[in-house]
Amino acid sequence: MSLRVFILGNLCERNHHPYDVKKMLKGDNMEDVQKINDGRLYYNFEVLLKQGYIEKIEVTREENRPEKTTYGITEAGRKALEEEIYTAFKNFKDVKSLYSSTVFLKHADPVKLAFLIEEAIQKLQNAINRNVEDWKIIGLKTPLNVHLVQEHSLNYMELEVSFLKKLLAFVRGELTAL
Structure with a gap:
């Protein structure tokens, strides 16, 4: 924030x-x-x-x-x-870093915001894909507790993508309710 x-x-x-x-x-x-x-x-x-x-x-x-x-x-x-x-x-890092900006979106151009949100979604989706591919290689060699961390990490990134998609719909005027 x-x-x-x-x-x-x-x-x-x-x-x-x-x-x-x-x-x-x-x-x-x-x-x-x-x-x-x-x-x-x-x-x-x-x-x-x-x-x-x-x-x-x-x-x-x-x-x-x-x-x-x-x-x-x-x-x-x-x-x-x-x-x-x-x-x-x-400079998207995580959703929490966007909290203040999200509160005041009305002070920015929605077209430019949509483009930037799409870029953030793509960046995060690429990180998820890399993570999944890397896990295919090392996952069999790791203990169960590390699997739990991996699962949490992926779930967190997917939750962030979900938020960004809702935010994109909001910026585009497509979100009518949560």
Whole structure:
């Protein structure tokens, strides 16, 4: 999961304070995927601000409380969000690495996304095929516990392909229900 994508995506929806974003991470159970501490969250806001992807909208201070800065996204930030989404799919490692990008798919071109998802499916399918072929050679020589690991590995990769196919159908507007 990309914290940058999560921040930019939420700022596309409306202006937020970093603490609001942290609450959304917890509320969407995204924090289970990637633990976020305050230092890392505020650091990412500062980096995005320096890059010109976000801007300070308002600074308020309530009695006996620290300053509270609300941020909004810039046009450069909207373009960066779109590119970060494409990059996540281009560099596909596993489905968990796509969580933030999947949440904010509406900020990217569906045709380009479909192409990138098809590439990720093919990449994963090739890995499955190589794994199966390799197993045909070494499978007879391995103990049962290694067979269990192999079975789990293949099942996991097939589950990932299944998710990507559903995501592709969604992006194409073909998915009507789960």
